[in-house]
Amino acid sequence: MASSCIKAISSSAFTASPPPSQTKPQPSIPYLLSFLHATSRPISLKLSRSRSHNSHSHSFLITNVLQKAESSSDTYLSKSSQLPKPTSSDSTPTVLVTEKLGEAGLEVLRGFGNLECAYNLSPEELCAKISTCDALIVRSGTKVTRQVFEAAKGRLKVVGRAGVGIDNVDLQAATEFGCLVVNAPTANTVAAAEHGIALLTAMSRNVAQADASIKAGKWQRNKYVGVSLVGKTLAVMGFGKVGSEVARRAKGLGMHVVSHDPYAPADRARAVGVELVSFEQAIGTADFISLHMPLTPTTSKVLNDKTFAQMKKGVRIINVARGGVIDEDALVRALDSGIVAQAALDVFAEEPPSKDSKLVQHENVTVTPHLGASTKEAQARVAIEIAEAVVGALKGELSATAVNAPMVPPEVLAELSPYVVLAEKLGKLAVQLVAGGSGITSVRVVYKTARDPDDLDTRLLRAMITKGIIEPISASFINLVNADFVAKDKGLRITEERVAIDSSPEFPVASIQVHITNVESKFASCVSKNGNISIEGKVKYGKPHLTLLGSFGVDVSLEGNLILCRQVDQPGMIGQVGKILGTENVNVNFMSVGRTIQKKAIMAIGVDEEPKEELLNKIGKVPDIEEFVFLKL
Numbered sequence: 080m081a082s083s084c085i086k087a088i089s090s091s092a093f094t095a096s097p098p099p100s101q102t103k104p105q106p107s108i109p110y111l112l113s114f115l116h117a118t119s120r121p122i123s124l125k126l127s128r129s130r131s132h133n134s135h136s137h138s139f140l141i142t143n144v145l146q147k148a149e150s151s152s153d154t155y156l157s158k159s160s161q162l163p164k165p166t167s168s169d170s171t172p173t174v175l176v177t178e179k180l181g182e183a184g185l186e187v188l189r190g191f192g193n194l195e196c197a198y199n200l201s202p203e204e205l206c207a208k209i210s211t212c213d214a215l216i217v218r219s220g221t222k223v224t225r226q227v228f229e230a231a232k233g234r235l236k237v238v239g240r241a242g243v244g245i246d247n248v249d250l251q252a253a254t255e256f257g258c259l260v261v262n263a264p265t266a267n268t269v270a271a272a273e274h275g276i277a278l279l280t281a282m283s284r285n286v287a288q289a290d291a292s293i294k295a296g297k298w299q300r301n302k303y304v305g306v307s308l309v310g311k312t313l314a315v316m317g318f319g320k321v322g323s324e325v326a327r328r329a330k331g332l333g334m335h336v337v338s339h340d341p342y343a344p345a346d347r348a349r350a351v352g353v354e355l356v357s358f359e360q361a362i363g364t365a366d367f368i369s370l371h372m373p374l375t376p377t378t379s380k381v382l383n384d385k386t387f388a389q390m391k392k393g394v395r396i397i398n399v400a401r402g403g404v405i406d407e408d409a410l411v412r413a414l415d416s417g418i419v420a421q422a423a424l425d426v427f428a429e430e431p432p433s434k435d436s437k438l439v440q441h442e443n444v445t446v447t448p449h450l451g452a453s454t455k456e457a458q459a460r461v462a463i464e465i466a467e468a469v470v471g472a473l474k475g476e477l478s479a480t481a482v483n484a485p486m487v488p489p490e491v492l493a494e495l496s497p498y499v500v501l502a503e504k505l506g507k508l509a510v511q512l513v514a515g516g517s518g519i520t521s522v523r524v525v526y527k528t529a530r531d532p533d534d535l536d537t538r539l540l541r542a543m544i545t546k547g548i549i550e551p552i553s554a555s556f557i558n559l560v561n562a563d564f565v566a567k568d569k570g571l572r573i574t575e576e577r578v579a580i581d582s583s584p585e586f587p588v589a590s591i592q593v594h595i596t597n598v599e600s601k602f603a604s605c606v607s608k609n610g611n612i613s614i615e616g617k618v619k620y621g622k623p624h625l626t627l628l629g630s631f632g633v634d635v636s637l638e639g640n641l642i643l644c645r646q647v648d649q650p651g652m653i654g655q656v657g658k659i660l661g662t663e664n665v666n667v668n669f670m671s672v673g674r675t676i677q678k679k680a681i682m683a684i685g686v687d688e689e690p691k692e693e694l695l696n697k698i699g700k701v702p703d704i705e706e707f708v709f710l711k712l
């Protein structure tokens with residue numbers, strides 16, 4: 080039974096991590112140190128202060144006292160060069176850089192240990208070399224696969240991605256092999272936004288085509304008449320770091336800017352003079368569409384035959400996000416039919432694209448080879464940021480830009496592990512209940528527990544709720560280290576409360592509640608009396624269960640996918656829905672009907688596979704089903 084004692088754990092969770100560019104060394108954490116340095120001998124270190132190339136901050140560089148003299152030179156290798164013999168003594172860390180990195184970052188690395196720059200390595204060459212390296216720094220062109228981690232034989236401790244997207248790093252394998260992955264999430268934002276604007280303006284005035292024509296000896300003034308930007312509508316799809324910077328700049332060009340981002344706070348958009356609209360409204364009204372969402376299962380091929388057909392004839396598309404958000408074959412068809420007048424693309428589903436790609440060769444398409452982050456300034460910032468993050472990680476410091484890491488002592492992790500799964504699922508579920516267009520800014524988490532505050536470390540649970548909420552809608556990867564930083568960056572405030580209950584403290588938490596405040600829901604039944612989206616979960620028999628949805632008590636195992644229906648509480652409802660699922664061969668793994676409130680009930684159905692849209696439509700048409708929602712877990 081809940082006692083009346085409610086103790087606020089933190090009113091704001093966002094005091095821990097400054098932005099990466101201002102990050103100073105954090106106090107070392109013993110278990111992280113042992114995690115990172117499990118296989119190496121202790122290093123004698125001294126701290127030296129150096130001016131960072133980022134004019135806002137100073138940084139501490141680490142110099143190895145014992146090895147400095149012999150490790151100051153680096154080795155540049157090309158693909159054809161002989162692979163080097165191992166360069167490090169046991170105690171001097173070796174950092175391998177496999178793609179062009181700014182000189183300022185290389186300088187930081189030289190000051191730390193052995194530096195090797197070996198560009199254009201084949202996968203085999205990378206695997207052959209990696210067992211001599213403690214850290215690896217890559218950009219988007221190097222695939223850091225499971226084979227690389229296997230070949231590292233436990234020596235590789237850190238992978239640094241000099242940029243945002245880490246789709247080229249096998250995170251699961253990195254984690255399995257105990258290798259920390261860090262990135263530089265903000266350093267190239269402006270560069271990517273500027274490239275988006277460069278493509279927008281170049282495309283609208285046929286700059287690339289006219290340039291090629293004149294170089295081919297032609298003078299085609301009539302052929303390359305362009306279109307004006309002023310007064311035209313630009314739809315920014317994804318109002319995150321890059322999207323909001325593009326919007327700001329497009330406003331300066333006199334464009335009318337709307338944005339679709341189901342998860343962006345409306346006030347942040349309003350501050351830039353941008354209206355958040357639905358997906359259909361955005362693509363249906365735009366003269367130009369600029370893509371800035373991450374590549375996730377939800378955004379994969381989000382521009383396809385069906386969505387191109389909803390666009391204004393003659394629309395123009397810009398993509399500096401990820402190639403996979405467009406169905407490239409469908410784009411060729413849309414270009415051929417004239418629905419899309421022009422496209423300007425920096426990114427491709429496969430990079431580099433094949434030489435005879437119809438899309439690349441299309442006369443109405445302008446392409447660049449993934450240059451979004453490639454300005455001198457951005458590359459200098461990225462290089463310093465990633466070099467400092469890698470050096471910090473090799474020293475065992477917490478990193479604000481870590482994207483994976485077992486940061487909790489194993490015994491605590493073992494005890495919390497079912498609650499960790501529950502926390503992530505609750506976050507994932509809650510975010511899917513938010514109606515598009517209403518940004519999430521405030522989340523309240525309530526833990527019912529019999530434990531003393533000192534015996535319950537909620538950082539991991541909070542991080543997992545944050546992960547569940549943010550990861551499905553963002554390019555960000557969340558863990559204990561970066562959860563608060565990312566949440567703050569996205570304008571999401573998470574507060575925690577502990578409700579003391581009078582029972583055995585054997586289990587860390589009796590239940591976890593997640594309340595999302597000030598949003599609209601796409602499933603009214605999950606809104607509690609105080610107007611919040613409210614859900615509660617418990618661990619039962621070691622498995623996560625949903626136990627409360629708004630004011631309805633339910634009991635549903637959080638596995639597979641979930642269909643929630645609100646219905647009139649009367650016999651025969653389960654049979655009707657079950658029959659529809661059965662006819663379509665959808666396997667129901669559980670079903671539960673929630674408590675009756677004013678002759679209403681909630682039916683929760685767990686299904687293994689994702690039902691087709693037609694099937695869901697059929698459920699929606701069952702008489703006396705008042706609302707329903709499908710949720711992916």
Ligand SMILES: NC(=O)c1ccc[n+]([C@@H]2O[C@H](COP(=O)([O-])OP(=O)(O)OC[C@H]3O[C@@H](n4cnc5c(N)ncnc54)[C@H](O)[C@@H]3O)[C@@H](O)[C@H]2O)c1
Pocket residue numbers: 243244264267268271316317318319320321322339340341342343371372373374377378399400401425426449450451452453551552553554555
């Ligand atoms: N071309 C380049 O060189 C280059 C450089 C930097 C970033 N990028 C790419 O640009 C993209 C954006 O990067 P960012 O740093 O702005 O990331 P971000 O996480 O700051 O922003 C992504 C935004 O997309 C929104 N979003 C998620 N799902 C959506 C959906 N279904 N519809 C609409 N919006 C959705 C999120 O709410 C978020 O606001 C990423 O794919 C990144 O990899 C490319």
Ligand SMILES: O=C(O)[C@H](O)COP(=O)(O)O
Pocket residue numbers: 218219220241242243244245267449450451452453
């Ligand atoms: O994700 C990123 O940061 C960009 O796509 C840039 O990639 P790059 O480092 O290969 O230029």
